[in-house]
Amino acid sequence: MSWIELKLNLPLEKAEDISAYLFAQGCEGLNLTDDGISIYFSDHRWRDEIKLSIAAYIKEFVPGFALKDIQVVAVADSDWNKNWKEYFKPFYPAAGILIKPPWEDCHERQGDIVLTINPQMAFGTGHHESTQLVIHGLQKYMKSGMRVLDAGTGSGILAILADKLGAESVIGFDDDPVALKNAVENATLNNSSQNVQFVLARPEDMQQSEYDLVLANINRNILLRYAEIFQEFLAENGKLILAGVIRKDEIVMMDRFEKLGYRLVEKNTMKDWLSLVLELKAKVSEPTYSNY
Numbered sequence: 001m002s003w004i005e006l007k008l009n010l011p012l013e014k015a016e017d018i019s020a021y022l023f024a025q026g027c028e029g030l031n032l033t034d035d036g037i038s039i040y041f042s043d044h045r046w047r048d049e050i051k052l053s054i055a056a057y058i059k060e061f062v063p064g065f066a067l068k069d070i071q072v073v074a075v076a077d078s079d080w081n082k083n084w085k086e087y088f089k090p091f092y093p094a095a096g097i098l099i100k101p102p103w104e105d106c107h108e109r110q111g112d113i114v115l116t117i118n119p120q121m122a123f124g125t126g127h128h129e130s131t132q133l134v135i136h137g138l139q140k141y142m143k144s145g146m147r148v149l150d151a152g153t154g155s156g157i158l159a160i161l162a163d164k165l166g167a168e169s170v171i172g173f174d175d176d177p178v179a180l181k182n183a184v185e186n187a188t189l190n191n192s193s194q195n196v197q198f199v200l201a202r203p204e205d206m207q208q209s210e211y212d213l214v215l216a217n218i219n220r221n222i223l224l225r226y227a228e229i230f231q232e233f234l235a236e237n238g239k240l241i242l243a244g245v246i247r248k249d250e251i252v253m254m255d256r257f258e259k260l261g262y263r264l265v266e267k268n269t270m271k272d273w274l275s276l277v278l279e280l281k282a283k284v285s286e287p288t289y290s291n292y
Helices: 012-024 048-061 077-087 129-141 157-164 177-189 220-225 227-233 247-259
Strands: 002-008 029-033 036-042 070-076 091-094 097-100 113-116 147-151 169-174 196-200 211-217 234-246 262-270 273-280
Touching: 002 048, 012 029, 012 036, 012 048, 012 234, 048 070, 091 129, 113 157, 129 157, 129 211, 129 234, 129 262, 129 273, 147 157, 157 169, 157 177, 157 196, 157 211, 169 177, 177 196, 211 227, 220 227, 220 234, 220 247, 227 234, 234 247, 247 262, 247 273
Parallel strands: 097 113, 147 169, 147 211, 169 196, 211 234
Antiparallel strands: 002 036, 002 070, 029 036, 091 097, 234 273, 262 273
């Protein structure tokens, strides 16, 4: 697998202004260097239109920014993983939860839940704010014996954490075979293989079943598109934790989900990122967002 690197001719201080938008567009890594800002997309998800959208968005913050200020380079998978090995160190995304790579030895505190994650993609390490928002949501709403569904599981980090927090069963699905292979590897590293099942699928491919907790850390457009399908997965009094959304999209997200019979239980933010915890009051059929 290869990656697409976009080198942006921008001052480093602009990174915080644009990072939320970039990740919402599918960016899976961001690196600040002396030469500027580099961002990364997996090659199978890359489209030329993304470059046009990014240039137009940045121009709002930096007048005069144009397509010529974006250099596109193909990056080998081995280079990507080498960079992440240098960067990925043990850390706590939430109290009592330690995430570490397999090549780092560390001494956890008594009572810590330890996740060992071998990253094949930046978005699956737990560093990103949207992932940390879901981790906090899992800590609060996860109860022993729950059935959990993780939509867009990626590296499997959230599915594996749900298992360690006491889930009766966990299913994680993703339409990216490379991500799914990584998720299976990570489940094995964490002794979660027996209780966590991973499926290569999109939401519409999944068998209809009811879960106490549904996690969807994806992006705005996909969440809007599949909002109606998500309600088919929720058990009575079940909760849906949405993330991968920037704060300014709260109104459009709530408008879509409230029309489907959801009510807001809680919202949380971290920098520019938003998570929504929703409950289903009653199932309502609405037109799907096929244009997203």
